[in-house]
Amino acid sequence: MLERLKHLLIKEFIQIFRDPRMKSVVFITPVIQMIVFGYAVNTDVDHVATAVLDLDNSVSSREITARFEHSGYFDMVARVEDEPQMRNLMDRGRVQAILRFSKGFEANLRAGKKAGLQVIVDGTDSNTARIVLDYSNQITGRYSQELLKKRFARLAGSRIEPGKVDLENRAWFNENLVSRLFYVPGVISLLVLVVTVMLTSMAVVREKEIGTMEQILVTPIRPGEFILGKTLPFALLGFVDVIMISLVAVFWFDVPIRGNPLLMLVSAGLYLMSTLSVGLLISTVSRTQQQAMMTTFFYIFPVNLLSGFFFPISNMPEIIQWMTYLNPMRYFIVISRGIFLKGVGFEILWPQMLALLVLGSLTLWFTARRFKKTLS
Amino acid sequence: MNFGRISAMTRKEFIHVIRDPRSIILGIAIPVILLLLFAYALTLDVDHVPVMVWDQSDSTASREFISRFKASRYFKIKGRTDNYRDVEQAIDRGDILAGLVLPRDFAQRLEARRPVQVQWLVDGSDANTATIATGYATAVTQAYSEEVVLQDIRKLTGKVLERPLDVRPRVWFNADMESKNFIIPGLIAVIMMVIAALLTSLTVAREWERGTMEQLISTPVKGHELIIGKLTPYFIIGMFDVLLAVLMGKFQFGVPLRGSVVLLFGMAAVFLLGALSLGLLISIFTKNQLLANQLALLTTFIPAFVLSGFAFPINSMPKVVQWVTFLVPARFLVHLFKGIYLKGVGLETLYLEAGLLALFAVAMVGLTLVKFKKKLE
């Protein structure tokens, strides 16, 4: 049996590397995904285009404007003279934030009255807006604190300083809160999913299409061997991809790998159980390679969106959160982020690995049965 | 331009579409599913951040401080502890997003007017959520800190002062900062791009593969008549999608449409023309369904989703990538839609993007007409 298997594997590999379409999926997809998620997809907010409408033009207003500029988050791109100009820039989308100092700002400040500073933010992209507001709050908050301190010193005697509470904030695993570190480990899950599901389903359907399936079935080969012969090459490719992306992530994108790489490989194996079975399953419902590809796409798309890769699962409605328990990608993402960023090991990740094992076995069993039925 | 031939072509294409269940699913079901998902399930908004508290001080002051966090809708106190290990493990397991640790001498230091540091240990792996959560925490802390000072001033001098810098943040266009308000308009644009290109990318290639194209080119039907016939049913499906999305947006999701509906549909039509022609072009060049599919997915799906600015802000991308987004037509439509929906502006503001979109459509249609030859090879 091993002999036959070996020949099947060799044939499969030859076919993969001779088929330009498969080659493109195998080689181009990883590259594209790395570029996209390593560079393009980015929710970090900096270089916020800002305009200033300074009707007061005082030391204080200029001071505050300077602080915004030096924070590194805001780019002062325009000074406007009046309201309509201000609105126009926002409407056209040329700026995302506006600092508006009303006339008499400094005077009010000195007199202890409410000083009018408006920070106007473009809410079109609410996520960015929220972050922009955060940053601006920090800057104005700090200025406010300093003012209070001075006032306090004046009123209560210069030797006494007021108390204050500061938040010393430490971000674990990702000190500088770079969003890329969050996505790149997730890319491994996405990539393995795409490559193994698509290629496995297409490889099987191709044999159906060109008719060689019938030819193979009249040989003494057993269905189990056929299935193995079709899935092992892609399992191997899956592992190769995992290793490759991990290397790129660590050495090119500076993603730390704090946990055990071997654990990563083992989990990848469990993950592959699910993805390969899905690929086979898809092949049983497709008659042409093109159908297989479209069905794969329809499967991968929602699976990816609901896996916690980009949108946190905790933000989803309860029902959908329950549904994600059936999503193998969800577990593997937790595992890869855990191993790369958090440096945790089996003692923390065992629930996810168990889930993958159970899910994988069930899917494999179901698919194998269905597959044998369609073969005979 | 013979209407008899065009209507024969169009009728045939319609029959194909109606009889092909996959086209209907792709054209109608997928957009609806996407709209539902993005409106209800997929959001980056941060609320109810699970936090664990370790109050080493256990004083009135510390409890007061913690109550500020409890009162905020952004935080949910998940539990209390008395050691670091619990916090660590909870973060590792993903049970909490952050731990709040108050030092033992919290109250005393405040009394003595010495600065107090409260530790905020946040799980940074999800940078976006961490940033936002930290922002909220910082805001709460700053507000508390200022109040401490104000109370102190009152105690010392009897003067009741106001917070000196009263910054009123104003959010334009999307005051509630609901992410669905900004995602839905952009999503409509993305859906159109993907659907349009995917649907048409197969149609010409399929005819070549099956051999019916050879028959077709031996008849007197003209190239442009053939193309018009092929484009029409998909154009109608596309506009129907826009209508569906707009209606769902309004009645199901409550996304406000502030600008001109006519402009919205007008821009959609222009864009659709371009996107459909792009799909046809792919089909004409590849003559092979499988390849057409792959190419369509590669050139429309990924760019539309990632680079159009519908979910990931273009300003945050590296400069090089920002230049690349100019090649993604969906980018302009997303900008237009967001402008019309949320900002309520019209052509006088959006003329640049509208113009570029028109250019795209004209270029695509033109290329398709030129490239389609009624010849083999």
Place this chain on the structure above:
Amino acid sequence: MRDDRENAVVVRELVKRFGDFTAVDGISFEVKKGEVFGFLGPNGSGKSTTIRMLCGILLPSKGTGTVAGYDILTQTEAIKSHIGYMSQKFSLYQNLTVEENIDFFSGIYQIPQEKKKDRKEWVIEMAHLQKYRGSPTGILPGGLRQRLALGCAVLHEPRLLFLDEPTSGVDPINRRRFWDLIYELSEQGVTVFVTTHYLDEAENCNRLGLLYRGELIASGTPEQLKSELTQGTVWEVFCDRPQDAMLELEDQPEIHDISLFGSSLHIVTGDASTTEQRISDLLNRNGYRVDRVERISPSLEDIFVGLIQSKERSLQAQEEVKR
């Protein structure tokens, strides 16, 4: 450029190259109006390529030609309005019903409203598709499909019809019926240009052209070909090692031509006095055991196979000379 009023198709030195491969290598012929012209040849000889050039859907690499008086290089769109074409691969829309397919092509050929219904009924009648009017074309059996395709190609009553292997894969009875249809059309004055690799169908044509490896190696009426190309008698011989016998004996003086036919040999002798005995003896002398010798009347197949085989042999000889 209008050519003879007699000819529906004129072709001069037509060449088609695909990269390094020359599919059609300088062929010239005419097809008279109203005749049934057959293009014969094995697979890959360039028949389909030629027909596609004539229909205006493939541009020649070199050479000139006219179809229905229109130039095949510069007036292809005009050609398409005046011809009907049936491609080798079945090319009607399988998920459209029979009626929908007919309606579609009616629209494309702009059949006037008053005539549409009549023409549709004519096609359905001619193809015996009354029971299948509303059925998807994909489920039709082979013979009916081909007839429907023919019907759609003549909806607009073209004077010139191009049929590329219209009966391939069709059983003999339906082939017969199909050719009856072709005759009907021909009787109405339609010129029919048909390619086929069935030699029995070739006998049905007014004139024939034999294509081999892109070259026209013979043309004429079936009778002309049979008489011109066979001078002499044809003998069918069953012996042992027929291949060796063929190679050994081809240079013998009495033997004009010797070719392999399945497991037998067909020998053409020029001398009227040759007898079975003479042939038997000839073979025996050279060490071959003879099982049977019989005189047969030459068929087109004999002629063509002979032509092709001798062409092969001369090509091989050329190769060897080069070496």
